[in-house]
Amino acid sequence: MVNNSIEKTQVYRCVEILLVEDSPSDANLTMKGFVNTKIPNNLHWVEDGETAMNYLHQQGEFANAPRPDLILLDLNLPGMDGREVLTELKSDPKLKHIPVVVLTTSADEQDILRSYHLSANCYVTKPLDVYQFLEVVDLIKDFWLTAVTLPPDLSIL
Template identity: 50%
Template sequence: MSASVGDEGPFVVLLVEDNPADARLTQEAFADAGRPVSLEWVRDGDDAMAFLRRHPPYTEAPRPHLVLLDLNMPRKDGRATLMEIKGDAALKALPVVVLTTSESRMDVEESYRAHANAYVTKPLDMDELVAKISALCDFWLDGVAAVPGKPAGR
């Protein structure tokens, strides 16, 4: 899937999600929302950091415009991954949206303190998920001015 982003190629979304079923539902939600993107998927924070830094096996990975980050994952969880992204001078401008089933007030507050750009609770209903993905697309693909030449830029 790919959506045009001017001369810079498709809008790339990195999905950091350990559950293959949730990853598949997210991909279907993008398609159902009518907003095709190049959706890249990794299963945990360690793989996300390797992808973002283009370490093997991700040396040819595209630069994402947006990261969708689950919180509860094995190895490096989303909390540690968010802090690492936002603490890295080369990555900190990259928009990170926490997309998780957690409705914990502490998780929400912790995520914003760690500089998450948004916190979205994954609904159980597919129609609600499609609506939330569509709203994310409307905002991040169409509504936001980004810094040209940066990984988060268009």
């Protein structure tokens, strides 16, 4: 008898996630969506682009911040917006390997095209309905934490 089932025994490391989101309600919904998961994760939240870059460059109060394995990035941020963050992030050899999920309210075709041109790994438009928003967060979580093999932390190599 042939056993066609594949047993998957894998030890998961804790996934570090950086959420760059200026809306506290959207941030809370996103964080809520990442609480119940089989994959251990730490979700860190910053509210603007400048703070995100300080976090990524481990500057100031973020000197000991872990390098994220995944970034969830809103485009419409105060000050340095998400487009500028994406540009700086993807031009930095130490950071450009980190996958970026653009999670934004904008459905503008120019924003979508520009984000992919700047090497965003995917673009997700936030639904206005709370329950649909939570479903989208679940899809992101399931895909990026379960199906995808995230790159290793290059700072330890």
